[in-house]
Amino acid sequence: MSFLPREFYARDTVIVAKGLLGKKLVRKIGNKKISGIITETEAYRHKDDPASHAFRKKTERNRAMFEEVGRAYIYFTYGMYFCFNVVARNSKAEAGAVLIRAIHPEKGIEVMKENRKKDELKSLTDGPAKIAQAFDINKKQYGVDLTCNSELFITEGIGKRKIISSPRIGISAATENLWNFKITL
DNA sequence: CTTGGGATGGTCT
């Protein structure tokens, strides 16, 4: 298993968002292992992106977006859900992160179903908060390093696919930026 | 299949 090096994440957030498609997200909980292939991502940048959490200023909530690349930025939303992002930006930006929106489950599908309290495979990990549920991701993983072997990390996955670009989902600002990216397997 | 509303609370203005 080969980890993605820190430099992978030290590029423009939009490039990294595309680059993460097809990569593998792995979660280890005790002796259980959950993994899947990333199939949909969204880029959120800094001062040039009114839809980004980092657009206004650094706060306690979004501080991970300003800190070391290749780590997890996790936020709580709608009073009940967590969403998982990967911190990524080049040296020109002060903040940036990639939201992981969809994953194709590989290992640990039964554990995911338990975590989600749902049985349907099709809707197991096809949304950001669903991924957090299935992979048991919450505030405890805030800031964890994804470039090395730990409870949560990213490795090489499958080969390149055709990338489809769309407007990002659930935002009202900067909809002209086609920063939602997805692949089909 | 699509649509609409409710759940539920941290964060920022």
Place this chain on the structure above:
DNA sequence: GACCATCCCAAGG
């Protein structure tokens, strides 16, 4: 005090 980078279920076609 309003706003969410959401999800689920029930009701209607």
